[in-house]
Amino acid sequence: MKTLIVIAGPTASGKTAFAIEMAKALDTVILSADSRQFYKEMNIGTAAPTEEELGQVKHYFVHHISIEDKYDVADYEQDVMQLLNGLFKTHDTVIITGGSGLFIDAVCHGIDTMPDVWPEIREKVQKLFDEGGLKALQNEVQRLDPQYFDIVDQQNPRRLQRALEICYQTGQPFSAFRIGNAVERDFHIKKYALLWDRQQLIERIDKRVDLMMEQGLLEEAKALYPKRHLNALNTVGYKELFAYFDGQCTLKEAIGQIKTHTRQYAKRQMTWLRKDTGYQWVTSDEAKKVAATLQPSIPQQQELH
């Protein structure tokens, strides 16, 4: 049976390096599960694999779309499953790595299929929130989908808005589509998560942010500044620099904010990962040992001449 190896971990934990090492040992490819490395316009700030790294191992889902594109977990899940279908014909194992928990889960367990939401519907729901606030959203969800209202995070406008979009789009309650049955994949899934001492991870994060600045994050952000309202740019490392460009803080403060927000992001990732007991947590040393014991996934594909 084929195997999908998941390499997860908080930001700055060394996923990219571990994945590449493992991919080389297995003679296979890497799929990114990083919702920001998807975008071709975002490079330095997302710590996307370097040209050199991309040259060492074939990567998918890195820089494959534009910040202008509409792309969500469902699109991603579909794209990954289709790709995997082809890859498993020539590879016994494939590696997927990234920090976006929701995206990894969608690949591992599937995600309910739901109709697309027209832009007009989204605008309508946004307008309801802008004008009526949280309360208006709550009232509507309670009216149109009381079942979901009972279990949803009622303080979170995003959750309520999403439910309403589906209700308005389909005329049916969101719950009717939100089944939540885990799909059984026809391949094995082996999950690793990179473990770090908290303080060490913070140091790695701080160092990496400084490195990003040396590599030209400021210029990258400046180039993207005109498009700052795109959702893809509502991202740590960019939004703080946009605030600096807007004169809301000094550059030094912006950099401090990037570090803080990256730490907070790492914390949220840990929360997400901890609740999934399927992960084997490994330190970087253990990760190296794991990679060293692996056998190539394409044993007999020598030169045919």
Next chain:
RNA sequence: GGUACCGUAGCUCAGUUGGUAGAGCAGAGGACUGAAAAUCCUCGUGUCACUGGUUCGAUUCCCGUCGGUACCA
């Protein structure tokens, strides 16, 4: 040296007409099925700078000390 203002949670500050205090940020924990590096929830006892006085009672009023800031010399 003089005058004024300030000294309260890790940081920035609010407040108590005298009954020992609260926000934002940071931090910790958590949630999360189509915006997810997003979005959201929970958690705040700290010699209220120090000393003395007035008072039943002072962080709050008064004297002084120390530290800071501003202005005047």
